[in-house]
Amino acid sequence: MSKQVPTNTTDWAASYEEEPSQASVPPQPNGATALKPLGWAPVNWAKANLFNTPLNTGLTVLCLAILWFTVPPMVNWLLLNAVWSGSSEACREAAGACWSIIAVKHRLIFFGTYPYEEQWRPFLACGLFVAMLGVSGVRAFWRPWLALAWALVLVAMGVLMWGGVLGLTYVANDRWGGLPITLMLSIFAIALAFPLSILLALGRQSSLPAIRTFCIGFIELMRGVPLVSVLFMASVMFPLFLPEGVTVDKLLRALAGLTLFTAAYLAEAVRGGLQAIPKGQYEAADALGLSYWQKTRLIVLPQALRIVIPPIVNQFISCFKDTSLVTIVGLYDLLTAATVATTDPEWRPYFAEVYVFAGMIFWLFCFSMSRYSQWLERMANRYTRR
Helix, strand or coil: CCCCCCCCHHHHHHHHHHCCCHHHCCCCCCCCCCCCCCCCHHHHHHHHHCCCCHHHHHHHHHHHHHHHHHHHHHHHHHHHCCECCCCHHHHHHCCCCECHHHHHHHHHHHHCCCCHHHCHHHHHHHHHHHHHHHHHCCHHHCCCHHHHHHHHHHHHHHHHHHCCCCCCCCCCHHHCEEHHHHHHHHHHHHHHHHHHHHHHHHHHCCCCHHHHHHHHHHHHHHHCCCHHHHHHHHHHHHHHHCCCCCCCCHHHHHHHHHHHHHHHHHHHHHHHHHHCCCHHHHHHHHHCCCCHHHHHHHHHHHHHHHHCHHHHHHHHHHHHHHHHHHHHHCCEEHHHHHHHHCCCCCCHHHHHHHHHHHHHHHHHHHHHHHHHHHHHHHHHCCCCCC
16 A cells, blocks of 8 residues: 655654654664673773783782882982982982982083083084984975985084084094994994895895805804904904005994994895795786886885884894994993993992983983884885785
8 A cells, every 4th residue: 555645744743753763763772782881991991901810910919019119219219309400419418319410421421522612513413413313204304305405414414523624623533422423323324234234135035146145144144243243353353454554444343343233134124024025926026027126126125124114123223222332442432421421439329320311312212213113114004905
């Protein structure tokens, strides 16, 4: 039977009241779709993850007890009872940290033995260097002019650090120290080691026996010895093989040793990414008629590097921390300069504060690299198929 269509407003209202729409009736909960009990989200998360089993409950209570007995004394020593200014006599009477040693020795910690009246130059050089690192990390600035900006900044850094031009006093690099040495060695070593590691990783998978054998031998040799040995060879043994009268600056020798050592470890990370690429990607590139270098540059390397971003950045962080070993070749990095700052008999009892301060600087740079790698990984995985 056909349903009679209402002809006036009253009939329309009656029809609407008699036959309500299905969309206006909320679904009734049943056994399968019953609502979860309401509660505060952190409490629910804690119940589900920290107190869900007797073992987890015991471990949680143990961790809370450890934090209860360690965090308050640490806060008292670091902040509440600390001495922020004054002489060493004020620190002797205090029960907390003596941060006034940082105020007194900060120039020595940051700039080492660089001439005191010229320390504005390494300060400005480090500022330019860190600013360029920040700019280079922003995707909007990834333009061709960025390479030109880096070239200008590096020239400006050389002028500021060495001097000898524009009325600046010449300062030999054996007087450099502190944060500039740490930054320059780590960043330049990373910048030089990364492309070298790609070549080593590709060479290790090469079909040419000579290239493959050389790359394997170099990687395994560098990975089989500690960095201290590499720096010692670069500083002490390498000059013995040079012709009479030919010398290489010890800063360059340390940079070369750190670069080669870092490149060997990075090469293994890149090789892992290359092996993770499906064989179909190579076959598709061959089907398109691409040459070896076109296939590697356009298809293989972008995917391989995206896969191994975490281990690559992990090696970058390790390289940054390894700069503290250059003290064996007579270079004053940040940690060595901090150690020298504690040799003053007046401030010697407060060496812990100096090392905590230096450790915070290392942590700040390493944490920044770690967070940036996470952002870079999210950006690289944005358009990948899940």
